[in-house]
Amino acid sequence: xxxxxxxxxxxxxxxxxxxxxxxxxxxxxxxxxxxxxxxxxxxxxxxxxxxxxxxxxxxxxxxxxxxxxxxxxxxxxxxxxxxxxxxxxxxxxxxxxxxxxxxxxxxxxxxxxxxxxxxxxxxxxxxxxxxxxxxxxxxxxxxxxxxxxxxxxxxxxxxxxxxxxxxxxxxxxxxxxxxxxxxxxxxxxxxxxxxxxxxxxxxxxxxxxxxxxxxxxxxxxxxxxxxxxxxxxxxxxxxxxxxxxxxxxxxxxxxxxxxxxxxxxxxxxxxxxxxxxxxxxxxxxxx
Numbered sequence: 134x135x136x137x138x139x140x141x142x143x144x145x146x147x148x149x150x151x152x153x154x155x156x157x158x159x160x161x162x163x164x165x166x167x168x169x170x171x172x173x174x175x176x177x178x179x180x181x182x183x184x185x186x187x188x189x190x191x192x193x194x195x196x197x198x199x200x201x202x203x204x205x206x207x208x209x210x211x212x213x214x215x216x217x218x219x220x221x222x223x224x225x226x227x228x229x230x231x232x233x234x235x236x237x238x239x240x241x242x243x244x245x246x247x248x249x250x251x252x253x254x255x256x257x258x259x260x261x262x263x264x265x266x267x268x269x270x271x272x273x274x275x276x277x278x279x280x281x282x283x284x285x286x287x288x289x290x291x292x293x294x295x296x297x298x299x300x301x302x303x304x305x306x307x308x309x310x311x312x313x314x315x316x317x318x319x320x321x322x323x324x325x326x327x328x329x330x331x332x333x334x335x336x337x338x339x340x341x342x343x344x345x346x347x348x349x350x351x352x353x354x355x356x357x358x359x360x361x362x363x364x365x366x367x368x369x370x371x372x373x374x375x376x377x378x379x380x381x382x383x384x385x386x387x388x389x390x391x392x393x394x395x396x397x398x399x400x401x402x403x404x405x406x407x408x409x410x411x412x413x414x415x416x417x418x419x420x
Contacts (some may be wrong), residue, residue, distance in 0.1 A: 134314050135290050146196060153200035155207060156188060160224040162332050164324040165212065169219040176221075179239050186224035186235055197222060208333040215326040215337070226289030229327035251296045255310070255317050255388050262287045262369070264312060295420055311405050 157163065168176060168191075180189050192200075192218055201209055216222070225232045245255075257278050264287040265271075273280050279290040296306050310317070324339045362374045 135316055149192060150196055150200050150203070152314060153190065156190075156224040157204040157206060157330065158199060159227060160188070160312065162223075162227060162229045162232055162327055162391035163212060164223040164225070164226045164229060164236075164327040165325050166221050166223060166236060167219060168221050168322060169323055171322070173288065175241065175320055178241075179236075181331050182239050182368050183223075183235060186227060186233060187223040190222045190224070191223065193291050194218075199234045206330065208330055209336075210328070211335045212328045220325075221322060223322075229329055229336050230339070233327065236322040236324050240319040242316035243318040243320040245307050245310050245318060247302060247304050249302050249318065251298055251300050251302060251414060252317060253298045253332065254294050255296045255306075255315065256292055256294045257313060258290050259289050259314070262289060262313060269312060273309055276309050278309065322419070324352060394415060 164187075183189065190197075197216060198213055201213055223232060223236075227235070245251075257273075261283065262280075265285065265314045266287060267281050269287060270280055273289070273307070276293075276295045278293045278295065281290055282288070295309060302310075311317075325337075327336045327339060328334070329336070331344055358370060358374075361371050362366070362378060365375065367375060
């Protein structure tokens with residue numbers, strides 16, 4: 134009869150699984166973030182900044198899977214499909230999107246590498262540089278940047294887009310950006326998905342764009358205010374405009390009424406004039 138062998142799990146792994154189970158049970162948010170191509174120094178720096186806001190773990194997939202399976206929370210198992218390689222798992226009492234925002238805020242600028250795709254148009258702005266005349270002149274000229282020598286330093290004469298959004302960065306462009314200390318990329322934890330253990334909700338494809346969202350809100354506000362005034366919606370933001378609009382309407386009505394009164398008076402004068410003319414004719418005929 135064959136005997137079943139029981140796999141011995143090292144005590145260190147057992148403790149980690151127990152710790153992960155406790156975190157799954159007690160923390161509001163479990164967030165999956167990509168740390169691909171993130172230098173160890175950057176990882177440690179971000180970890181220090183988030184120390185009071187989240188607990189960061191980087192367990193092997195089999196250990197986190199085992200922890201999820203033994204957590205007693207069936208809904209959290211949905212998160213297993215989102216866990217891939219080169220990912221960190223964050224546990225926090227913050228809301229999922231608040232935690233994702235913290236990750237975005239803690240990204241650092243990074244230099245461009247050859248072959249990377251430009252996230253937007255990358256422009257070299259006109260102005261003085263710390264570069265001295267020499268090979269730098271031809272290097273800048275090779276990517277279309279015009280320069281002149283001013284006080285023994287290179288001055289860029291005019292703005293120049295050296296790579297457009299979506300284009301791959303060449304060696305020459307990467308070298309120029311390095312010389313000018315242009316850092317078009319940002320590195321850090323990239324929030325991908327999160328699970329709210331209290332609500333039992335899974336959030337996928339988390340996108341945090343503060344600047345873009347603010348611009349959208351400004352645009353929406355700019356459109357909503359005239360619309361609210363147009364339909365006569367009364368609130369703190371519209372009341373002054375509505376009063377001003379009412380005042381303009383009042384003046385317009387006064388002008389219309391004044392014109393009507395003038396026309397009425399003119400008609401009366403015309404009628405009187407006609408009556409007087411008629412009387413004069415009648416008097417002359419009588420004579």
